[in-house]
Amino acid sequence: MGTLPDSAVGSASSPGAESAPGRQHAVTLRSIVKRIGGTEILRGVDLDVEPGTVVSIIGPSGAGKSTLLRCVNLLETPTSGTIHVEGRLVFSGTAAMSRGALTALRRRVGMVFQSFNLFPHLTVLRNVSLAQMRVLGRTRSEADERSMDLLRRVGMEHKHASYPAQCSGGEQQRVAIARALSLDPSVMLFDEPTSALDAELGLEVLNVMRQLAADGMTMIVVTHALHFAGDVSDRIVVMDHGRIIESGDPQAVLTEPSQERTRRFLRAVLEG
Amino acid sequence: MSALDHLTVLLRGVPMTLAVTAGALALGAVLGLPVMLLATRSPWRPVRGAVRLVVDLVRGVPPIVWIFILYYGLAEHVVRLEPLTASILGLGLISSAHLAEVYRSGILSVDAGQWAAARALGLGEARLFVDVIAPQALRIAVPPAATFALNLLKDSAIASVLGVTDVAYQANHEAQTSFDTLTLYLLAGVLYIVLGLPMAVLSRRVDRRLSAGLAR
Amino acid sequence: MSLGFLTDWAHQLPILLDGLRTSLALTVVSLLVGLPLSLAFALAVLSRRTAVRLPALAVVEFGRGVPALVMLQLVYFGLPQVKLSLESFAAAAVGLGYVSGAYMSEIVRAGLRAVPAGQFEAARASGLNLIDEYRYVVLPQALRIALPPLLGFAIVLFQATSLAFAVAVPELLSKAYAVGSATFGYLEVLSLAGIVYAAVVVPSAIGVRALERRLSRLST
Numbered sequence: 070m071g072t073l074p075d076s077a078v079g080s081a082s083s084p085g086a087e088s089a090p091g092r093q094h095a096v097t098l099r100s101i102v103k104r105i106g107g108t109e110i111l112r113g114v115d116l117d118v119e120p121g122t123v124v125s126i127i128g129p130s131g132a133g134k135s136t137l138l139r140c141v142n143l144l145e146t147p148t149s150g151t152i153h154v155e156g157r158l159v160f161s162g163t164a165a166m167s168r169g170a171l172t173a174l175r176r177r178v179g180m181v182f183q184s185f186n187l188f189p190h191l192t193v194l195r196n197v198s199l200a201q202m203r204v205l206g207r208t209r210s211e212a213d214e215r216s217m218d219l220l221r222r223v224g225m226e227h228k229h230a231s232y233p234a235q236c237s238g239g240e241q242q243r244v245a246i247a248r249a250l251s252l253d254p255s256v257m258l259f260d261e262p263t264s265a266l267d268a269e270l271g272l273e274v275l276n277v278m279r280q281l282a283a284d285g286m287t288m289i290v291v292t293h294a295l296h297f298a299g300d301v302s303d304r305i306v307v308m309d310h311g312r313i314i315e316s317g318d319p320q321a322v323l324t325e326p327s328q329e330r331t332r333r334f335l336r337a338v339l340e341g
Numbered sequence: 342m343s344a345l346d347h348l349t350v351l352l353r354g355v356p357m358t359l360a361v362t363a364g365a366l367a368l369g370a371v372l373g374l375p376v377m378l379l380a381t382r383s384p385w386r387p388v389r390g391a392v393r394l395v396v397d398l399v400r401g402v403p404p405i406v407w408i409f410i411l412y413y414g415l416a417e418h419v420v421r422l423e424p425l426t427a428s429i430l431g432l433g434l435i436s437s438a439h440l441a442e443v444y445r446s447g448i449l450s451v452d453a454g455q456w457a458a459a460r461a462l463g464l465g466e467a468r469l470f471v472d473v474i475a476p477q478a479l480r481i482a483v484p485p486a487a488t489f490a491l492n493l494l495k496d497s498a499i500a501s502v503l504g505v506t507d508v509a510y511q512a513n514h515e516a517q518t519s520f521d522t523l524t525l526y527l528l529a530g531v532l533y534i535v536l537g538l539p540m541a542v543l544s545r546r547v548d549r550r551l552s553a554g555l556a557r
Numbered sequence: 558m559s560l561g562f563l564t565d566w567a568h569q570l571p572i573l574l575d576g577l578r579t580s581l582a583l584t585v586v587s588l589l590v591g592l593p594l595s596l597a598f599a600l601a602v603l604s605r606r607t608a609v610r611l612p613a614l615a616v617v618e619f620g621r622g623v624p625a626l627v628m629l630q631l632v633y634f635g636l637p638q639v640k641l642s643l644e645s646f647a648a649a650a651v652g653l654g655y656v657s658g659a660y661m662s663e664i665v666r667a668g669l670r671a672v673p674a675g676q677f678e679a680a681r682a683s684g685l686n687l688i689d690e691y692r693y694v695v696l697p698q699a700l701r702i703a704l705p706p707l708l709g710f711a712i713v714l715f716q717a718t719s720l721a722f723a724v725a726v727p728e729l730l731s732k733a734y735a736v737g738s739a740t741f742g743y744l745e746v747l748s749l750a751g752i753v754y755a756a757v758v759v760p761s762a763i764g765v766r767a768l769e770r771r772l773s774r775l776s777t
Contacts, residue, residue: 142682168686175684186679190697199693200683245679252684397762401755403719406730410751413737414744498624502723509627516634523638526631530623537622 093156095120095256095287096141101150103136103311110136111147112311120255123288125298125319128308129334134291137308138258141289142178143171154178155255172204179249183261185241187233187248193220194229197248204252212251219247223277239270243277257281259290263297275301295338299323307331347525350515351532354508357425358536361497361507364429366490369436377441381448399438405499407431412503428500432493439489447482448474487544491537498533508532562745569736569746573753576732580718581757583649583728587718588711590654595661599669600691602662620659626720628652633724649721657714661707668703669695705769712761716754729753 096118103111111133118124126134139145140152143160152160159166159174166174188196197216201207207215220226223243225236233241242262249257259278263271275297282288282301292298298305298319305322307315307330315328326332380392399407408431412422422430451474459469501510512529516522601613623631632655633648643651672695680690719730733750737743 144678144682172684172686175682180679180682182675182679182682184673184675186673186675188676188679188694188698190701200685203686203689203693204684248683397759398755401716401758401762402751403716403730403754405719405722406733406747406751406754409730409734410744410747413734414747417742417744419744495622495624498626499720501626509624509630512627513630513634516630521638523631523635526627526635529627530619530631533624533627534618534622 093120094118094153095122095155096289097151097153098137098140099151101137101140101147101152103133103140103145104148110311111140114150114308114311114313116306116313118256118287118289119303120287121285122303123282123286123290123301124304124306125302126289126291126306126308127293127295127298127334128314129337131310132308133311134308135260138260138289138291139180141256141258142175142180144180176204176252177254178256178258179252179254180258181242181245181249181260181262183264185233185238185245185265187241187245189233191232192229193225193231193233193236193244196233196244197251200248201251216247216251219250220244222250222280223247224273237270238266239273242266242270242274246274246277246281256287256289259288259292261291261293263292263294293338295323295335307334309334344521344524344528347515347519347521347528348532351508351511351525351529354506354511355532355536357500357505357507357510358494358497358533360425361428361432361500361505362490362494365432365436365497366493368429368433369438369440369493372433372437373440373444376437377444377448380441381445396438396441399435404432404435404496405502407435408499408503424500424503424505428497428503428505432496432500436489436493440486443482443485443489444478446485447478450481451477483544483547487540487547490544491540494537494540495533508536565740565742565745566749569733569749570753572732572736573729573746573750576727576729576750577753577757579646579726580715580721580728583646583653583718583721583726584711584715586646586650587653587657587714590650591657591661591714594654594658595665598658598662599665602666603669617659617662620656621663623656625653625656625717626723628656629720629724645721645725649718649724649726652724653714653717653721656717657710661710664703664706664710665699667706668699668701671702672698701772705765705772708765708768709762712758712765715761716758719754 094117096116098114098116101111101114101116102109114133114137116124116137126138128134136145140147140160141154143152143166147160147162149162150160151158151162154174154177159170187193188199191199194213194216197219198209198212201212201215202209205212217226217229220229223246225240225243225247228236228240228244233244236244246262262278263274266274271294275294278288278290278297279301290298290302300319302319304316305319306313307322307326307328309330315322315326315331322331323335326335376392376396380389380396383389383392408427411431412424412427415422415427455473455477456469459473464473497507498509501507501513504510508529512525516525519525598613598617601609602617604610604613620628629649629652632643632652633645636643636648676694676698677690680694685693718726718728721728722730722734725731729750733746734743736746740746
């Protein structure tokens, strides 16, 4: 069972302070608890993600994987715990985040959703340019130029004038990746990016993600695509019932898991 | 005059408001059925088309124009109607057109499988309509019908223009001799809202009663 | 039965069309007043701040629950009591504008509810602030969804302008009634008025239904 390195976190830091000297993690989550009503969805999760690495989170549904992922860009607010992104404290359970700090966080962290969530009333190009113009203040021509670069990177530049409805699922998801990259984030979050796609279309997307990883992006990926997770990740984390039950080298976790629950989960996935 | 006195005057108009609403609703509910049947189940296409055209025309003319036609128009050479009768007839005519639509969508919303199952059991068309389709259609039709009834309550105010002594009439009548016109009209408005509340509650209760019979 | 009424109709039509122009103008002005109101009401009613939501709810429910005729009379005969005297057309536009705003706010609210939750999330995750989120992502989609019912309402509003008869606006019904009382031939001219109303309403309704079908095909 991989014990997660305890990063040197100053617990009483105020927002904006650097973490204590030592290795700086891209993302650090400590004791994340999330309670809704009477149910505990996350029961005290610790996670460190090193810069430039890919961490895949796997596990049965209802384990809290997506919820944990969404805590990183504060689409979900934990009930308690601390979150550091690039050494900066972004959540500590006490101080509410200012609008400016929230926007700054979302510039550093990009997110790709299971159901793509492209803006249907905008062209592919506009989808990728909108945030650049409204959040970064770029002019339309600057933004569009950058957007075309990003679309080229994901192989979608030929469809820049199309609307999402005119693109296949795999194409839409690739545009969604370009959109998430448009603010030059240092961390990319993927919430089951291929679950809504069939095998063929999913492959297009996974290849883009592979390239992204090779280019050195820090990525946290919640996924059911175990092959991909095994190939591309630097580390696999297994979650169940709101806790991390296993974590470590991908091949090790997938072929010789140390936890019984992990074994059961992997068996179920292989049969299904 | 105090607000309470104003209220007493306005309340005198409630019976007429309710009479016009209830009368038109009853007329519409009854007439709507044959209209809907002709429009959907008549075996001749021209009949179906003609009925639907007439329904569209009836709904295309504003309610106040209809009651003017019935009251002023018919009084010339045909028949002189009482203001109350003209109002109920006019609003009833429009109601039948609207309710025919409500019945129609109610029937269309009944799952197609119900027809198949009933026919497979050997039930005759008329029988299965009465026993199987209509009860389900009615349940679906209750909410839109209730919304319509609420709108009818508000439309009933146009009867005041013909001199029917409803709430709106009382408000206008009083306003001529009072300085407190704003309060008067505000109270009249609130009174209409209050009159509509029981209808909203009743419709929810009727809806629940009818759904109880539809065990899932 | 003589067909003399057709000649009468030919004489009366220009007068009625003049009234129609006023009815259409009143419809347009009331919509110009009501549409921004409906947006404001819809957003206010959805606000999480009770101090905003409760008064907004009261204002909307009053606008929807009061008969349009009574509202017109309230504005024309009632407001002068608080030193707000409006002439006929303005009073009718204010009254119908308020009522329209209240009804249309419900349509806009339904449109907002129909925007998928994922859109709100994607907008937020992209770093857009609340105003931009609504301005560039949510409202364009909500209004697109709300367009057919809003157009349907505009048709109903046009019919409601006939109520402005009661506050002395020279619209279609008033003109017809004036001709009727001058000639004592009410049936003729009122029937013609009815035909003019239907001639505007029925094709418009067909047009809106066709638009609805086209829009639903585009979104799938």
